[in-house]
Amino acid sequence: MLKKIRWMAVVLLTGLVMYPLPLMADHQGAGQNSTLVLEPTVVTAGRIKEKKSDITTNVTIYTREDLEASSIQDLSDLMLKEGFMVREYPNSTISVAIRGFSTDTHGNDLSSSVLILVNGRRAGTGNLAKISMDNVERVEIIRGPASVQYGASALGGVINVITRKGKGPFTASLEGTLGSWDYKKGTVSMSGAVSQFDFDVTGSKSSQGDYDTGSGSEYRNTGFDSKERFSFNGGFTFLPQNRVGISYSDYSGDHIGSPDYLSANDPDDYVNHGIKSYDVYYDGQTRDDFLFWNIRYFKGKDEYETHDGAMTPSRTYWRDTDSQGAQAQITAKWAVAQITAGWDWVDYEVSNSNTVAGKENTYENPAGFFMVKTKLLEDKLVLTGGGRYDEYEVTSDTGKVKEDDNWSFSCGAVYKITGELSVRANYAQAFKMPTADQLFMLTDYSAWGMGIWSGNENLKPESSETYEAGIDYTRGSLTGSLTYFHTDFEDRIAYKSIGGGVTQYTNVQGGTLDGVEGSLQLDIGAMFGWDWEIVPYGSFTTFLEYEDDETNEKFQYTPEWSAAYGMRVNHVEYGLNARLNFTHYGRHEITDYEGTGATTLGPDTVADFSVGKELFDMNKFGKIRLKGEINNLFDRDYALVQGYPSPGRTFYLGLNYTY
Template sequence: MKRWEVFWIVAGLMLWPVCVGSEPTKQLDEDVAVLDTMVVTAGRVEEKKSDVSSNITVVDEEEIKESGAQDLGDLLENEGFMVREYPNSLVSVSIRGFRTETHGNDLASHVLILIDGRRAGTGNLAKILMDNVERVEIVRGPGSVQYGASAMGGVVNVITKKGHGRPSAYAEGTLGSWNYYKTEAGLSGQAHQLDFSFSASTESQNDYDTADGDQYPNTGFDSKERISANAGWTFFLGNRIGVTYIRYDGEGIGSPSYLSQNDADDYVDNAIRTVDLTYDGKTRGGGLLWKLRYFDSKDKYETFDPENYGNKHKYYRDTDQNGAQAQITGEWQSTSLTAGFDWTRYEIDNTYTTGENRYDNPAVLLLAKTGLLDDHLILSLGGRHDWYEVESDDGESKEDTNWSTSFGAVYKFSAQLSVRANYAEAFMMPTADQLYMYTDYSAWGMGIWSGNPDLNAEKSRTVEFGVDYTSTTLTTGLTWFRTRYEDKIDYAYDAAEDITRYENVDDATLSGLEGTVSVDIGVWLDWPFQLAPYASFTYLSEYKDEEEDTDLQYTPEWTASYGLRLAHPESGLTARLNISTVSKQDIDDYEGTGETTLGGYTVADLTASKRLVDWERYGSLTMNAEIRNLFDESYAVVQGYPSPGRSFFVGLKYTY
């Protein structure tokens, strides 16, 4: 059977309930109103998910707990995205063939990571742990109109928890394979006008074994510590002044190189610290809303090679980021208009600079949305103008501007069924290295590498069409997308000058299908518990570099995630079986094995949680358990770096 036949069959099965319906679904739709999820990432203000013309996924707090994810990379892998991980230290994600930069450089990424709606300052998902997180919103496709450079393949917004209701506290301890341990504690709630949410955790792990039974030396880490705090004071008419503080410190994180060429003493220290001051306000009737934010963050990355460098780092990169956001939204019946100003400044110091590379990026934006035909038709329009200046450590600089546009439409046939269309532009400005670097790598056999001050910004144009159906028992969606990627920045060897130089090479085209489906059999059959099979996939029908007329490297043809959720509220039992699968992909053979492809893999994880006792007035005790790589699959997400074999984890959580 041809691959397109397979996907049309899958699409037909996903959309069959939409077309023909069924008596249980019809009856439930008449009796129970479908609650619409609210999102904030796509339009920078709270809106109904069903009003958004982009394909957006929301992972709420319950799903995060069920997943057993420790960091953002774990979570996105469970959601069916392609994740590349160098053991415990460097994690990147790919969305629609675009990905975050391997070493976490925010400015060189093609997928943008946000914390509470502003640039996280890093693209390394290993630094973003899932403690004290309320939900994660994933916009598949461009987000430059809303957030500026780097948001070409998608936007991932990690939203921290705000305290509400009666104050509560928890403490949790977890033990696992490879001498893993984690301790965590937190406190959240409200006291009059003050809301607060706080968590702190520390964890460590020894070296792991692969599924083939080989010990993989130097894959453990000494410690990963995290503090997250979000507090706010609400006053006149729902106005809130807030402060958010996040700190992550990773120390002694093994950096082993390939298993075949293992380096037993190299390690990494990395850290990120952020402080946000915010003011959210609105008028008495809620017709005018505004948001002000100032943020400051520092991202650190250091590598150590004790054998050759002693206690001095081998390489370091310090990134200081600060900036501001200001926006105001007017709402009139079915129409809203948001005007905003963003400003971000980066100062980057690394081993190869004598000073700092600087980036300044002010921008203005305008987002409009209106409902027509009794709100059956939702139209959205957006525009953003970015000014940016890139300055190298030796004083060379480049200034340029970029205009991004987006247009979207959603038509709702009913409260359950809608179709959507979206057009969006995106860009990525060249980095200081790409513009001005001049480094002699001859000692490593790679010759001289040079920047190119004439580089243009990378740009993309994306068109997508989708259909969604949501009822009390069934949620499903299918999206087709096509992206034209222009002025791609890559390096090219110039034989005449014997130099490797960054160039704007020819264009690339990416297109494909995305789909999700989830069915709650428990609600369908009126059972007292949830039993919900689910699946999501991304299939790239085209992902070609037109310069070389070859498929893009490190880009799998398809990725998928599917499984089964179980929840029995009365007994306090939840469980989830999740299976992630990734097809093979073309790669560069840096290991020297002669292989030019990385084989596909399928990995299953099982998580479960059971409330052991509920003392009512004195709190409750819950046991959590997890088996990762349930079937002991031998696989690697990066060539030469095999992943851990079957791993067990168990924890106890006391909540008061």
């Protein structure tokens, strides 16, 4: 406990020591190099565009410039570099945790406790490897529950990936990247707007060979034959701020190595997986900005299959998830208040190797919600509240049906003490519904030594209540934030032996998650009026308590400390940017599936370095830019999952031409 207090004191003292520095920047920068910085907006927290300073929860935003500064291939690369707890298997099966809750990589997003969205609707997967970064405008992350806004599975938080829309004159780009382990990637994109029409289209293909670990060991079967990504987003604006659009995305991974533990390296097993979806939507508003509305229909398919190369035929397990859904919402804005109300509907059909032939498990979930926000005391005080009602019906492949419903509520407040300093508080409920397997499965795994696994039709939804309070400070070139959160987690779904060789899903007590999040950054260049942007930064999450209420044991795969820190440098005139980033994962409890006797994993600190330089600006003929990156700069031998060591020092070099 004293160690945590010391660290918190360091963060707070750093902010206090730096407090007078922005005053120097304000004085020295007056009348020279003056730049107006617009406050970022965020759409995830309240499902509409809002100022970040009006949000009562802790929200993090990554812009397009942040994403393009390094060789980010999928969503997991971003989350890794930003200090989130990521569990990554070599076969592109990747989960991320927020505040002790994580996505689920082995099923659809109904099994997750962190919800991934694409443009505000459910992505249909909990596997970060399937979410492309090729066409992303920004990523917004709610740290903490968001079931009132988005329904089931948002206990730990929400990751909203927002894709690009075409605007301005026509642009096109071509990029090629080479890297260690015979990595190759080519990307082509086009974007623009003509009259009332706009479009953005991007396609890429990559491949990679087997890699070596930080200790120099060859890790066979860790490469992949190809990963292909394609996306399209087009629209027609028929009135000011009224746009109809259609989007399509397709990811396919072919022959992705599934090597098992390094200690039992399997040379021929592999995975094929993919996800595709399309959306049709309409965003509109009245001329007087009083009413805003959104209507969307989406449909998708998630595919996964494993292959044992030593068997004929080779396919050993497959799972297909067909999903569709709709959203409709409207917002009315008055001078001091706004009300948003809407309706959501999602429908899943899941079939796999174990379901009855020609049948599937289905999940249907209609829901209604409302959210209210008011501003008082000359907009210094912001009050929010909301509620949501969900109904769900789960039907098994054998015809068994489970129906249930759930109410969720939230409320919060922000008080802006000054233009630079504000405090906030929030209370929110969240839930996760049982899946069809958890309710109805009866599968005999005796041949693998695991006996019979049974569902439980009496399962209740998992639920949580989270209280948080935070402080945000922005002045001149200094930005800082500190958030305390406390979560009571109830009716956790686990599995227990009930005798006779039967393991059954059941509700257990749950647990308590209590911790602190913080971030701090200072633009030294802006402080002294330089043309250079020189920004040391850091962010962290520490848990004060993360225990199971029934066993008093710490939650597994939850490090006491995780952090990201480093320095970024940018010079617009020179077309130069660079970043040195360190990611730290503290020691955390694990289950020893490998059989080595280990009970913990970590701690580890991994460094990455990236740099980009504009080589030629040919005016109307375009620009050429060179990008380089070194991941695992110091060649650390580390693993994000026990027995699956990550790659050693890895180099990337890319060349981009933009017209």
